[in-house]
Amino acid sequence: MKAAVLKSFGTPLVIEEVRDPVIGTGEVVVDVVATRVLSYTSEVLSGARNYALDLPVVPGAGGVGRVRAIGPDATKLAVGDWVICDPTVRSRDDAIAPDIHLQGVSARGEGGMHLQKYFHHGSFAEQIRVPTENAKWLGRITDAESAQWCVLGTMLVPYGGFLAAKLQPGETVLVSGATGNFGSAAVAVALAMGAACVVAPGRNEAILADLVRRFGDRVRPVKLTGVEDDDRELMKRASPGPIDCVFDIMPPSVSTNVVRAAIMAVRPYGRVVLMGGVNMQGGPGLELPYNWIMRDCITIHGVWMYPPDAATRLIAMVRSGLLRLDHYQATAFDLDHANDAVAHAAANAGPFKMTVIRP
Template identity: 30%
Template structure:
């Protein structure tokens, strides 16, 4: 089969012929129709993601959608011909989806939503799983909550907005001037962080009380701002990028709480993989109910154009999630 292979860090991926994989116990063989490109994928290529490193030679690609071609032993909930999607590899030594075929742990995948194309389905897993783990598993988002999502037009934030809305919350989302209309169209109240201070938008939208849940998808100073935007006593901040050194004093003085989200753990450790399969099944249900639609980049890329796809993500010119089609 053809695959995009990482042969050295910070070098272009090489299109190579490598042996077809075969599914082992608990695995399925998938003919990959689409592979979503995340900013993390590009960091792994550069050798800049120690927490998710892939040692060359390696096939990258975290998210995928495709069709089951063979089923290994001990798999009884997928069959040949099933269309599936999930966050299946590309980190910690697990082979990824930038290939014509991939063997994947059946616990990590779900049946693809019928309402979405393969490309749309491949744009969902990492961002949705991150959002679910933060909003549902950690913060218990529910009807009546006021939720602030930082980076509401981004790959994770755009899905987080839709998830919070589907759970009945009132949603606000920050972004720059160019993101305001995108945020408004997806159903959240947009906040231009370049024009309003934290105090300004907390006063305007919560009467100074603070938001019930604040979701940080940016890190750094944005996480610090989250600690001052959350509601006293009952407020909860969740972050997928809380990796720096931060003062907890503003959060502590509000009597609020914080949770970190590290979406890669099941892939890295093998623990909790069934939960990721459950989460992407929830994504499929929301998509089929017309409550979840990803935002795609204006162009898709063939496998031979994978380095162009990575460049679009790295230089910030993407207009939505970038997807590679290994069979195009």
């Protein structure tokens, strides 16, 4: 099969023929029809993010396609079914604390690297092999719709955070990083889950206005000043009541002051979800006050990705009309132009934009 291969960090992807995946028990092989290109893929491929990747590797975080082959343990899937491939691969021998490997992107710890050696290649290829439980049934879609369904890969990240925080209908959410690609998805997901209001801080007034245009007055925009205490007060004033949950998805480049301003806007007994990149590349940590966390009974959830059933739940939300995919504009590239797709994703990393490769 044809694939885009990363031979060494900082070099372009090489488009070449590689061995077709060989199926084993507990696995599914999928013909990839469309796969999203993460906005920060160029940073992963250059080595700037210092992600744990065993090279050479076919990158690519999940995708949408049709089942080519199934193992003997599959009882619901059939050859030809449309599925979304969840890139979050978990070890099966410890259900309480599984090791995790983000297929085609990164691994966590020694156990994650062990997983990566087997479920090695990602989705920038004509075929991908995934664990049976990672092939999520989509139902009937058309080939033309496959690119749009790739949006689920972005929406799943904040959805996992809100599930961890047990977000309830009628609550008020603050999304720290609302003007970014994942942050704008978090706004959409929170509203679909029934949030009464989403406070959306940011510096880009045009993007903030666009969020209000898309979702109405349940979105409360806040123009940040860069002064921590002032910004915290602005966020609190924008909210119609106490802020129940703060969700942070800020990238590594953002100052900790900006993140802390948002986190400490949460009400007493409130919840905070950390899914961003603070301190990922070194530098100071958040330095949250111990006494504030203790006396205000703040619950802090560190969340990487989402639970195994999240994709199935999110598909149901889309099918029911609670969550819309048509906010997103997708730009597609063929596999031969994978390097162009990576560059395009980096240059078009804003809200409701998506770059896909169609192998």
